[in-house]
């Protein structure tokens with residue numbers, strides 16, 4: 107495979123795209139020199155009930171923090187995603203859905219989506235949901251997931267979507283944090299030929315004595331599988347819909363009214379409810395979707411993310427639907443029943459834009475020993491990557507095997523907190539370098555700082571911060587504003603701290619090097635090592651645990667746990683499996699450790715702090731240069747750990 111390191115924009119693409127290099131430079135310049143003027147203009151891309159006159163009111167001062175965009179405007183997110191398209195695009199397909207089993211296919215036009223959303227919004231009202239209420243959504247990848255989200259937004263309710271892979275305990279803590287009274291779920295989900303008992307998980311979550319707020323559970327019949335039905339609490343989706351009216355006026359929301367909460371892991375404590383508001387988020391999600399993917403009217407756009415993650419929120423629902431796009435939604439996984447599924451789907455639905463994750467690309471690459479099965483890729487124009495750094499080898503494979511060297515790759519760096527893409531190439535403007543997310547989007551001012559917070563100029567490496575606000579920025583941690591300030595604005599005062607490290611090269615391109623905090627990224631899923639540790643120590647046999655990430659060929663990072671057992675407990679293979687299963691049931695399968703090493707002792711300072719950098723090195727099998735161990739209370743523990751290490755190259 108070639109190791110070309112620069113992929114210049116082709117002259118045709120520069121000519122035919124929305125933004126070429128000159129336009130990028132001009133618009134970027136304007137967006138940072140005159141943000142008020144820039145966003146006054148681009149704020150118009152959204153339909154406002156009452157137009158805004160204020161643009162941006164922001165302070166990143168940790169003693170007096172506020173973030174407001176378009177604050178005196180009013181709008182409705184769902185009106186923007188559905189109603190406003192009815193006149194010109196009523197019969198256009200909004201959602202193409204393909205089941206886990208490819209023989210199941212459905213489409214919804216914008217007009218049909220409008221009817222479904224209006225009816226379900228009325229159904230929610232009939233169950234007592236009011237503006238400002240938090241509604242929990244735990245759904246499979248079916249159009250009803252998007253309908254549920256849009257229905258909440260239509261009546262001003264705040265949705266909190268929980269990824270279908272999370273366990274009953276994780277569901278319970280999220281429901282509690284949001285004080286949800288209504289939960290929307292389905293009997294089961296189907297993924298890769300297997301069913302996942304969503305309703306049974308909800309039942310278990312609601313059995314927890316801590317969960318006191320839930321009054322209603324709305325259940326979609328997806329598979330018809332057996333479920334327990336709790337009389338008075340559980341209601342069928344289809345029974346509510348059968349008696350619901352098709353007319354439902356969209357609530358007039360203030361720009362800064364909450365749109366949704368989405369939980370994400372940090373370096374400490376339980377997952378945070380990232381709060382996004384309405385106006386700025388909609389402007390930013392739709393604008394980035396249009397420019398980053400160079401989206402054109404009548405294109406078919408496929409994002410492989412689950413709605414349970416921010417990518418599913420911004421780039422499967424709100425961004426593309428606000429732009430009137432045709433979105434392909436897939437219930438299953440693109441490498442099941444085998445790797446040809448992805449190509450078949452591109453071909454079957456004439457996909458023009460594909461947005462997926464490095465972990466999937468690496469999985470395809472690993473299985474495609476004879477090259478990727480041939481498919482007609484002629485519709486494909488733009489390909490995206492998101493979730494973690496993409497290694498140049500996977501980038502080139504994606505470019506050659508899926509894009510057939512015809513499609514630029516937009517490597518989009520962003521976070522749950524940022525609402526939309528902050529650093530990414532624009533197809534017609536940016537020469538590509540495999541592995542680099544390249545340059546900031548309009549209005550975004552990234553910078554690098556050293557550990558003291560000093561700005562690094564020119565080429566260099568450091569902590570990635572953002573110097574000023576953009577409209578899609580999160581506004582708070584739900585129910586804990588102090589934590590918001592503390593997590594993002596206190597490390598480097600006056601700046602938003604991303605938690606990532608990055609390098610900037612001589613062309614001003616950013617290369618994200620990964621998290622610099624105790625967050626790990628497993629197959630693009632973000633996990634806090636502290637969460638996994640607290641799950642492990644909750645096991646009766648465990649005295650202490652330390653969790654780190656280690657390089658993993660497919661997942662990007664794997665989970666490596668060092669476990670100290672209680673004195674009377676025996677180390678055994680059985681217990682090792684039991685601990686992995688334990689974490690699976692405490693948090694979810696995605697958090698289950700790949701490797702568990704027994705650790706009679708952990709490397710600690712004299713004051714008792716675990717020195718994780720040693721543990722990271724041992725987990726990475728980099729044991730020849732561990733560094734200075736003189737600050738350890740007992741440096742000899744390292745020898746034992748090195749001796750017993752599990753990941754040997």
Ligand code: WT7
Pocket residue numbers: 370415416417491492493494495496517518519520521522523543604605606618620621627630631632
């Ligand atoms: C973290 C955010 C953004 C939606 C999916 C993940 C990592 C994300 C990239 C990329 C390098 C990336 C960062 C970031 N990340 N995209 N293109 N290149 N790293 O959202 O769960 O909030 O995770 O994912 O480390 O901080 P998330």
